[in-house]
Amino acid sequence: MEIARKDALSKDPSERVQDWREFGVRLPDSELQQQGARCMDCGIPFCQTGSTTPNGKALGCPVYNLIPEWNDLVYRGKWREALNRLHKTNNFPEFTGRVCPAPCEGSCVLGLIDKPVAIKSIEQAIIDKGFEEGWVVPQPPESRTGKKIAVVGSGPAGLAAAAQLNKAGHLVTVFERADRIGGLLMYGIPNMKLEKGVVERRVKLLEAEGITFVTNTEVGKDISAEEIRGKFDAVILAGGAAKPRDLPIEGRDSDGIHFAMDYLHADTKSLLDSGHADGNYITAKDKHVIVIGGGDTGTDCVGTAIRHGCATVTQFEITTRPPEMRADSNPWPEWPGVYKLDYGQEEARAKFGDDPRQYEVMTKQFKADKKGRVKELHTVQIRWVIGDDGRMKPEEVEGSARSWKADLVLLAMGFTGPENPLPEAFGVEQDTRSNVRARYGDFATNIEGVFAAGDMRRGQSLVVWAINEGRAVAEAVNKWVMR
Incomplete structure (x- = not known):
């Protein structure tokens, strides 16, 4: 009511097109604290509902970020506590804070009468400050279960699934057909929107926590589905839906x-x-x-x-x-x-x-x-x-x-569904839109021990939905391998 919305600064359009650096510039901490103060302590924080309307319109944050909590912590200058809250629900806030269209802001209660809270700018500032201050460090699991999980695809769904399963103590290997890890985060989003050093920084962190990454390997072509299934206790198909229209x-x-x-x-x-x-x-x-x-x-x-x-x-x-x-x-x-x-x-x-x-x-x-x-x-x-x-x-x-x-x-x-030969290689059923058929919640395909998540299961969507599905399939796979 007293403070106007202010987004992250942006370099002048005429200047920023001269190079490939990120065009966003973080606001000073004092101004970010003021922006956090705009969060209204509303009765029902629709920003974090993470649901959809019957006609498919997004409502709030699909990963259920605890937005009012970390807004208030930033307002009070408790940045490290805000980072802890942010990481409770989101494995990669440095990605969503840059490239997510922020459905949370579209559902902000303040948006009924004024411009919504600058949630996305605050989210990015929290995680960037966390890296700058050295608060984000590798946290490998204390023990291992001995269970081996293969994740096919290293986009946000695959990386989120790998991160969660690794935390549970499983041995996770991620297969990527490109020469660098990250999927569309690496090669589908230009550098000026998401600098690749940001992606590589997180990948190095995941490696330090014990995840194995295998690049230049197309499953179903360079290595057979039978070999993958024979070596691992479970397989997650998270290869995206990049077949272009x-x-x-x-x-x-x-x-x-x-x-x-x-x-x-x-x-x-x-x-x-x-x-x-x-x-x-x-x-x-x-x-x-x-x-x-x-x-x-x-x-x-x-x-x-x-x-x-x-x-x-x-x-x-x-x-x-x-x-x-x-x-x-x-x-x-x-x-x-x-x-x-x-x-x-x-x-x-x-x-x-x-x-x-x-x-x-x-x-x-x-x-x-x-x-x-x-x-x-x-x-x-x-x-x-x-x-x-x-x-x-x-x-x-x-x-x-x-x-x-x-x-x-x-x-x-746009895109029409997953690219083959991955679904065909594993023999998984596909729906009328060619997406891998797997019910949200258990994510199991018709093939025993093979799961699907992210765009490969739901069709082309937002990075935040990919993280949602990656986290959720990890929970389902953990229950299945530990049954």
């Missing part, structure tokens, strides 16, 4: 059209390997870039293309432009589906003068030059109407056809 229209086979994750992965690997000196990435320099699709991945493509030095960048959204304020159909405490500029759009506006997003646009054709390289896109505007079945469907607007110059097209339209 394609756009099979005329001209799709033109050169210069890439899936967003291929673009982002190659860029980060080249940056880490050589500072981009090896040239082993898809450059946007001096190119007219079209990003098809919104969401975090689309934003990351926009920010990456700008840092490459693109000539222009445009982002197509098939959805309608969100309203400035909550719609009546989107009440608190649901996640607010309102118009906002994420970091990539801020940077595009600073460089090119406007938000790069074009709404209600449907791409109809890619057109290539004589060498087979994409040179333009053809689109139409659409409007959303109610179909005969009662569902919303796109309807083309007559006379809205348009062409767009394009040298590089990035497809960021």
